[in-house]
Amino acid sequence: MRVFYGWWIVMAAFLNLFFSVGILYYGFPVFYPSMVDSLGFTRSQLAQGFLIGFVVAALLFGILAGALIDRWGATRVIRVGIWFVGLSLILMGSMTRLWQYYLLCVTEVVGYVLSGPIPNQVLISNWFQVRRGRAMGYAYLGLGLGGAISPLLINALIQTFGWRHAFQIIGTLILLVLFPVAQWVTRSNPREMNLLPDGGLGRAATLQPNEAEETTGASAVPVSCAHSQFLVDPGGLHVDHRRDRRGDAASDLISQRPWLFPECRVTGV
Numbered sequence: 001m002r003v004f005y006g007w008w009i010v011m012a013a014f015l016n017l018f019f020s021v022g023i024l025y026y027g028f029p030v031f032y033p034s035m036v037d038s039l040g041f042t043r044s045q046l047a048q049g050f051l052i053g054f055v056v057a058a059l060l061f062g063i064l065a066g067a068l069i070d071r072w073g074a075t076r077v078i079r080v081g082i083w084f085v086g087l088s089l090i091l092m093g094s095m096t097r098l099w100q101y102y103l104l105c106v107t108e109v110v111g112y113v114l115s116g117p118i119p120n121q122v123l124i125s126n127w128f129q130v131r132r133g134r135a136m137g138y139a140y141l142g143l144g145l146g147g148a149i150s151p152l153l154i155n156a157l158i159q160t161f162g163w164r165h166a167f168q169i170i171g172t173l174i175l176l177v178l179f180p181v182a183q184w185v186t187r188s189n190p191r192e193m194n195l196l197p198d199g200g201l202g203r204a205a206t207l208q209p210n211e212a213e214e215t216t217g218a219s220a221v222p223v224s225c226a227h228s229q230f231l232v233d234p235g236g237l238h239v240d241h242r243r244d245r246r247g248d249a250a251s252d253l254i255s256q257r258p259w260l261f262p263e264c265r266v267t268g269v
Contacts, residue, residue, distance in 0.1 A: 004195075004198070005127075005195060006127035006135065006190065006195075006197070007135075010127075010138050010139050012182065012185050013123055014139050015142060015178060015181055016082075016115055016178060016182075017140060019085075019146065020085050020111065020116050021112065021116050021117065021143045021146065022144070022145060022146015022149070022150055023146045023170065024108065024111075024112060025147070026147035027146075027147075027154045030150070030151050030154040030155055031154065031158070031163055034162075039096065039101075041101070045098060046101075048102075049101050049105035050105050052106065053102075053106045053108060053110075056109075058109055058113055061110050062118070065077060065119065066118070069122050073189070074126070074186075075187060075188045076188075077115075078114065078120070078123075079182045079183065080114050081113070081116070082115050082178045082179050084107050084110045084111030085112065085115060085171075085174055086111075086172070086174040086178075087107075088107045088108040089108070089170050089171030089174065090167065090168050093164040093168040094164070115178070117143075121136070123186070124136050126190065127197060127198075129198055130198045131198055154166060157170070
């Protein structure tokens with residue numbers, strides 16, 4: 001049995017939340033003692049870094065992220081966010097001044113917004129309708145698991161390689177793991193792979209009218225969409241088709257399941 005590709009999207013979202021949120025957000029305070037000893041920063045200054053980041057970046061990019069997702073798609077936004085997260089962590093391994101820390105905290109938060117909960121929730125919503133809650137739950141396990149593992153992982157890296165190299169290792173790991181997944185696995189919506197949410201194949205939407213006549217029942221009704229024409233068989237899709245006219249049943253199908261037939265209308269009976 002072939003696995004619905006949406007579950008690979010869930011895996012990608014799991015990894016994004018594991019690294020970009022779980023490790024970044026919950027594991028970062030483990031660096032504080034080493035940074036205080038090495039750089040002379042106070043804990044108050046270190047805590048203010050992410051506060052400044054969220055005040056400066058999260059408010060602006062939280063609004064902007066939604067517009068970017070609508071325009072570019074969640075996948076491209078996540079790719080940009082991954083680079084912000086990874087490069088910021090790598091550069092933190094070389095910082096010496098407080099202003100550098102504050103600046104990198106701002107860019108880190110930008111990456112958090114662009115690769116964290118917002119775009120990943122959009123991904124899950126695009127790929128799942130019926131099983132959306134289950135898919136969202138599986139994806140968010142990454143956040144919790146990352147939060148549980150990150151303190152142990154980061155502490156071990158600091159003890160073994162020092163805090164500067166620990167930053168660089170984690171940043172490099174994020175780039176090596178997340179970017180290939182975003183580039184070659186993640187897709188913003190099922191239409192990019194000729195699929196429908198929750199595993200329905202979208203081949204019918206690409207058939208020519210003469211091909212559709214061969215693959216649908218006698219009750220099929222011509223439907224016109226923004227970019228294609230195809231036939232809808234209301235009876236075959238379990239719609240209430242007790243009305244006398246087949247066009248009424250097809251209209252019901254389109255109105256009841258608009259995500260299956262965006263910008264579509266019945267053109268004939």
